[in-house]
Amino acid sequence: MPEIQLLRASAAASGLRGAKAEGRGFLGVDPVTQNDALLARELTRQGAQVYRAGDTLVGYAPNHEQPRQAFLASTSADPEPIRAVLAFLSTYQRCTSFVAMVPAGAEAAKAFAGCGFEQTGVLRDHRYQSGGYQDVLVLAKGEVPCPS
């Protein structure tokens, strides 16, 4: 499992900008329409934490309505960084339920599928990008038993 390095919000913002197209829609933010200050502010507002694992950024934001659930995002098709964050969330945050909202066509969908996420729905025309409304896939990995 790769080592994940926690980033400050400002470093996460510049990392997402560097991720180009795969940074769009990451935990609902968008480096094309939001500057670094706004990206950092939005991630902070969500209580999100973003990690670097090699060239991949992976992150989560807690669901404040359901504290055992976390929203996840990734910038690549590699499932390993997500596995590392799932292990962290399970071990340190006692999370048992995980949701990812991935823009249709994004590479990250493959990574989540590789970690056992299943598509539970589609939000039609949920976000605007490049001149059109785009679907967002809702992927979920439910009820992972708590280790303790």
Place this chain on the structure above:
Amino acid sequence: MSFVTVRHFTEEDIPLRTELLRESHFQANLTDFAASTDDDGLAENQRRTIEEQHRTKRMFTLCGPQKRVMGFAWITSIDWRNQCCELSFGVLPRDRGIGAIAVIAANQYLRLELNMDIIVNQVLDHNKMLLSAEALADQRRVRCDFDSYTVGEWRAACYWTSTEQDVRDQQEQEAIRRREVADRIRAMAQQLS
């Protein structure tokens, strides 16, 4: 495809934009508040826009080939729900001949990425840097006398909105103009050879 790209305005851009704010044409054509504001005040104002004013104002940097800065665009009076905003420009003196291309690129960005539907443009009546006198007269949907007092004179302003179709028409006209120029150059080259 346009060679102009639009990116977010950053702290590194502040000195160059401050220099532009102090330039005489800029002050006559847009606003002369920089004449009575010190460097720290101008920098702080721009920093505040970068860090805090995202709901009401956004600034962008217009770049040419090799990411060279050509100028700046900023939107104000943003109505996110109704998808409209007012667009302003400042093009650096060295690039004013191709400023119109930068204007088109900014318009495209606002429509394709920020989902703006109606963009309000405003140009002071005497300003012919981005639009010819004919184009300005044609665009003069609303003329507002005594709109601004800049560099010791009252200026009238022309206001107009542009829709997606307007932008497409402009792009087509620009493409035709470029083809004509290319054809002329080719013809001249053939005559010389």
